[in-house]
Amino acid sequence: MTFDLTPLAPYLGDLAAGARLTAMACALALAGGLALGIVAALMRTAASPLARRAADAYVDVFRNVPFIVQLFFLFYGLPEIGVELSAFSTGVLALSLAGGAFTSDVIRSGILAVEPGVLEAAQVSGLSRLAIYRRIVLPMALRTSVRPLGSVFVNLVLTSSILSAITLNELTGSAKIVAADTFQPFEVYALLLLLYAAMTWLVSLSAGVLHRRLNRDLG
Amino acid sequence: MRYADFTPHDLLLLLQGLGVSVALFAATTVIGLAIGLAWAVLRYYRTPLLAPLVAAVAELLKNSPVLVQLFLVFFGLPVLLETDLTPEQAALITLSGNTAAFIYVIAVSAIEAVGREQLETARVFGLSRWQTLRRIVAPQAAAFGLGPLTGLLVNQLQVTSLISVIGVVDLTKVGAILNLRTLKPFIVWTVIGLLYYLMARLIARVCARAEARLRAHSQWKGL
Numbered sequence: 163m164t165f166d167l168t169p170l171a172p173y174l175g176d177l178a179a180g181a182r183l184t185a186m187a188c189a190l191a192l193a194g195g196l197a198l199g200i201v202a203a204l205m206r207t208a209a210s211p212l213a214r215r216a217a218d219a220y221v222d223v224f225r226n227v228p229f230i231v232q233l234f235f236l237f238y239g240l241p242e243i244g245v246e247l248s249a250f251s252t253g254v255l256a257l258s259l260a261g262g263a264f265t266s267d268v269i270r271s272g273i274l275a276v277e278p279g280v281l282e283a284a285q286v287s288g289l290s291r292l293a294i295y296r297r298i299v300l301p302m303a304l305r306t307s308v309r310p311l312g313s314v315f316v317n318l319v320l321t322s323s324i325l326s327a328i329t330l331n332e333l334t335g336s337a338k339i340v341a342a343d344t345f346q347p348f349e350v351y352a353l354l355l356l357l358y359a360a361m362t363w364l365v366s367l368s369a370g371v372l373h374r375r376l377n378r379d380l381g
Numbered sequence: 382m383r384y385a386d387f388t389p390h391d392l393l394l395l396l397q398g399l400g401v402s403v404a405l406f407a408a409t410t411v412i413g414l415a416i417g418l419a420w421a422v423l424r425y426y427r428t429p430l431l432a433p434l435v436a437a438v439a440e441l442l443k444n445s446p447v448l449v450q451l452f453l454v455f456f457g458l459p460v461l462l463e464t465d466l467t468p469e470q471a472a473l474i475t476l477s478g479n480t481a482a483f484i485y486v487i488a489v490s491a492i493e494a495v496g497r498e499q500l501e502t503a504r505v506f507g508l509s510r511w512q513t514l515r516r517i518v519a520p521q522a523a524a525f526g527l528g529p530l531t532g533l534l535v536n537q538l539q540v541t542s543l544i545s546v547i548g549v550v551d552l553t554k555v556g557a558i559l560n561l562r563t564l565k566p567f568i569v570w571t572v573i574g575l576l577y578y579l580m581a582r583l584i585a586r587v588c589a590r591a592e593a594r595l596r597a598h599s600q601w602k603g604l
Contacts, residue, residue: 165461226535226581227574228542230553235574238566316444323446327546334449341456348457351449359444 167349173340180336181357187254187332188319194258195318196311199265203303204295206266207273217266224263230324232256237328253325253332261318268310272303305376312369316362323358333357385563398555399576405472405551406541410534412473413480420481421488425514435485442482447540451475455547472544479540483533491526492518524595531588535581542577552576 205217224232233256240247247255276299284294326335337354341347420435442450455471458464466474495518503513545554556573560566 223574223578226539226578228539228553228577230542230545231556231570231574231577234553234557234560235566235570238560239570242566320444320446323448324543326448334446334452337449338452341452346460348453348461351453351457354449355441355445355453358446358449359441362444 165349166346167353169344169346170340170349170353173344176336176340177333177353177357180331180333181361183250183330183336184319184322184332184334187250187257187325187330188315188322190254191257191261191318191322192315194254195261195265195314198258198262199269200300200304202262202266203269203273206270221263221266224260229256229260229321230327232260233324233328249325249328249330253322253328253330257318257322257325260321261314264314264317265311268307268314269303271310272307273299275306276302306380308373308376309369312366312373315369316365319362319365320358387559387563391559394555394558395552395572395576398550398552401550402538402541402552403580405469405476405544405549406538408473409476409480409541410537412477413484413537416477416481417484418488420485421492422514424485424489425492425518426510439482439485442479443486447475447479448543448546450479451543451547468544468548471547472541472549476537476541476544480533480537483537484530487526487529487533488522490529491522494525495521520595524592524599527588527592527595531585531592534584534588538581538584539577 202217202220205213206221208214233253236256237249237252240252280298280302281294284298289297322332323334325332326338329335331339334354337350341350344350420439423435424432426432451471454475455466455468458471459466499517500513503517508516541551542553545551545557548554550558552573556569560569563569
């Protein structure tokens with residue numbers, strides 16, 4: 163029983179390349195998930211029952227089906243209908259779709275926390291619906307949901323490891339290769355565990371700082 | 382020639398995969414519940430050294446991908462300890478530990494949700510710490526914790542799908558096998574997804590029932 167990290171030194175570059183790919187996929191999925199989440203949250207809090215039901219169904223499906231099943235559905239299904247995407251694009255798409263479902267939950271509760279009086283005041287002032295959403299509801303809802311959005315993003319980073327199952331060599335995928343090359347799987351995966359923990363810790367730390375900064379005038 | 386059509390045997394395979402997924406989910410939930418609650422009791426008694434250690438382990442397990450934990454146990458542990466692990470054993474160990482970490486967090490916050498003055502009252506009445514935990518804290522904490530527990534269990538069911546990556550023939554692996562043989566991804570993955578969805582729904586409903594029962598005492602029944 164030995165624990166020796168030194169043979170891993172020449173492979174740090176590979177792991178860094180994997181980490182870059184993970185970071186890029188997560189950043190793109192964050193943007194996609196946020197966009198989808200905002201739209202879904204607005205639909206779920208809308209007056210129209212049709213929009214509400216459609217958005218609820220979307221969230222229900224993507225929250226209750228395992229991510230790996232969604233990923234395989236897209237990865238094997240999309241080429242079948244003539245949409246040829248790279249593994250990276252498929253991964254980002256799947257992450258955005260799943261992330262959007264969880265994001266919409268957070269933003270929805272942010273929207274519901276906006277006092278009805280504020281909305282009435284805006285309506286009385288003669289603001290258009292678009293202006294009310296753009297200038298009043300969304301800024302208030304988004305800034306109170308920064309911290310919970312941080313934990314959704316943490317989950318997104320952890321979930322991104324599953325992208326290694328569709329041949330994408332992000333951090334986990336490249337670690338698999340390194341483990342096979344060095345014959346030291348325990349060291350490699352232990353290091354990987356700590357790397358992910360450090361990454362997610364940084365994410366939740368910065369989400370907390372941002373949250374406090376944006377909400378500093380709320381007391 | 383290729384056997385690209387679905388056969389009645391596929392249904393059997395599907396049921397087998399479903400059985401493996403459900404069995405592993407049930408086993409890891411029971412083991413995780415036992416370990417997580419034990420950790421929470423360690424914290425309740427403020428055991429020196431052990432309590433902070435457990436908190437650190439739980440934090441690490443919570444903040445790393447389950448897939449990496451699976452790889453660490455399945456590929457790493459046998460090399461380090463020079464033993465053999467079957468994929469099923471590795472899955473059982475990893476998922477139990479992961480569930481335990483989340484149960485620990487839920488249990489700790491549920492215990493803390495019980496008001497301090499109740500603990501003080503119990504002490505005044507001369508109850509020991511164990512009696513306080515058993516008779517006063519635990520019943521209330523169980524009711525507080527069931528809501529988050531429901532979310533956790535639904536999530537853990539989905540996490541079981543990851544064990545297909547290390548070769549356990551669970552529902553997802555059966556899906557991958559059928560997908561490769563029939564090349565009908567839409568049908569296969571829709572059926573697999575639907576089965577997971579129904580199971581998640583079932584778990585949520587059972588937990589909601591249990592929560593209603595546990596909270597029955599605090600419901601207003603009228604005079």
